[in-house]
Amino acid sequence: MNRRTYLASVSVGTASLLAGCSSSGDSNETTTSLTTTEQTTTTQTTTTAPAEHEYAPDPWKNLEADRGETSTTITGQATLGAGQYAIRQAQFNQPLNVEVSVTVQDGSAIDIFGMSPDEFDRFRDRESPVYYDGFYETEVSDTTITGSMPAGDHRLVFDNSPVFGSEPSGEVTFDFETVISA
DSSP: OOHHHHHHHHHHHHHHHHHHHHHHHHHHHHHHHHHHHHHHHHHHHHOOOOOSSEEOSOOEEEEEEEEOSSEEEEEEEEEEOTTEEEEEEEEESSOEEEEEEEEEEESSOEEEEEEOHHHHHHHHTTSOOOOOTTOEEEEESEEEEEEEEOSEEEEEEEEESSSSSOOOOSOEEEEEEEEEEO
């Protein structure tokens, strides 16, 4: 065999051998990479946790106010996701009587709390707040609560989170009516 023919055939064989290894290695790496990516994507989509105690900035719909000579009535509807709460704020120049009626239209029971701004800060931070007398009901779907509120700033909380009472099973929609009178 001619020396040049031998070197050429050895070089081609070596190149083919390396190309085969390289091709086989690339194929396995690609398959492994795809499998890992698919598993990571599946894991990411199944580990998303729902909110547990989150403020709903504007769940209110169909708000209407009827101001009479001796009272004001506010009506509307709200929708809260599981783990959400919403507030209505009020400021009174004198002590007033407040009546709040809530009827859940769709979903599980909610909690209703009346409190001062300082106590609302505690509520928001998941610390046990002090509620106004008569303004504390948990796991309600149809109720009316009444009481007197002093002059000052107030928070009325509608809560669909598990932190202070109810056990939400999902989104809840409720109608409410608040009557404020002297």
